[in-house]
Amino acid sequence: QKEVEQNSGPLSVPEGAIASLNCTYSDRGSQSFFWYRQYSGKSPELIMSIYSNGDKEDGRFTAQLNKASQYVSLLIRDSQPSDSATYLCAVKNTGFQKLVFGTGTRLLVSP
Amino acid sequence: DGGITQSPKYLFRKEGQNVTLSCEQNLNHDAMYWYRQDPGQGLRLIYYSQIVNDFQKGDIAEGYSVSREKKESFPLTVTSAQKNPTAFYLCASSIDPRKAEDEKLFFGSGTQLSVL
Numbered sequence: 769q770k771e772v773e774q775n776s777g778p779l780s781v782p783e784g785a786i787a788s789l790n791c792t793y794s795d796r797g798s799q800s801f802f803w804y805r806q807y808s809g810k811s812p813e814l815i816m817s818i819y820s821n822g823d824k825e826d827g828r829f830t831a832q833l834n835k836a837s838q839y840v841s842l843l844i845r846d847s848q849p850s851d852s853a854t855y856l857c858a859v860k861n862t863g864f865q866k867l868v869f870g871t872g873t874r875l876l877v878s879p
Numbered sequence: 880d881g882g883i884t885q886s887p888k889y890l891f892r893k894e895g896q897n898v899t900l901s902c903e904q905n906l907n908h909d910a911m912y913w914y915r916q917d918p919g920q921g922l923r924l925i926y927y928s929q930i931v932n933d934f935q936k937g938d939i940a941e942g943y944s945v946s947r948e949k950k951e952s953f954p955l956t957v958t959s960a961q962k963n964p965t966a967f968y969l970c971a972s973s974i975d976p977r978k979a980e981d982e983k984l985f986f987g988s989g990t991q992l993s994v995l
Contacts, residue, residue, distance in 0.1 A: 811986035869921035
């Protein structure tokens with residue numbers, strides 16, 4: 769079992785729709801969770817971090833965390849073509865205290 | 880402007896050659912990291928350093944070496960022992976990975992390494 773799992777996609781949504789990106793993790797003791805956006809050929813940039821169960825909203829982005837189910841998701845409301853990118857889920861595991869990245873989900877927003 | 884500078888943007892390695900990727904940051908961050916990204920893959924940790932003159936192996940350290948003689952600099956050498964070095968290499972830094980609010984990573988623009 770991979771430590772952090774994401775569906776590679778592509779996830780295709782029309783402009784203005786809600787895009788839902790999902791991530792599961794194996795280390796039950798993980799405490800910190802991050803979503804990074806990466807455009808093709810560019811470096812990742814942090815868009816959301818979440819540390820406690822529930823929802824965290826920042827503009828059009830909402831991160832959701834459910835530690836009991838070991839599940840973290842990212843919702844993008846009013847999706848724009850400029851949101852088309854690969855979204856990487858990263859989880860900080862216990863013990864070794866390092867970030868483990870998923871393989872990323874490619875999002876395509878069509879005009 | 881504060882940030883992380885990686886150079887070169889593109890690098891070609893000949894068989895049996897060692898090459899060094901540069902990473903410099905002026906963010907005054909304590910921790911620095913090197914990741915490797917293969918097409919369609921996530922980021923895999925090569926080495927990391929939390930303080931000057933100290934560094935730790937990540938998940939895929941074989942065939943790589945690093946140094947941390949200055950807080951600002953964390954160069955990565957890809958040695959001839961690394962048999963499959965073609966990848967996108969990313970350097971990152973964080974203020975203090977031990978504190979939840981300071982552990983987010985800031986990335987450089989990356990170096991694409993290819994084998995001739």
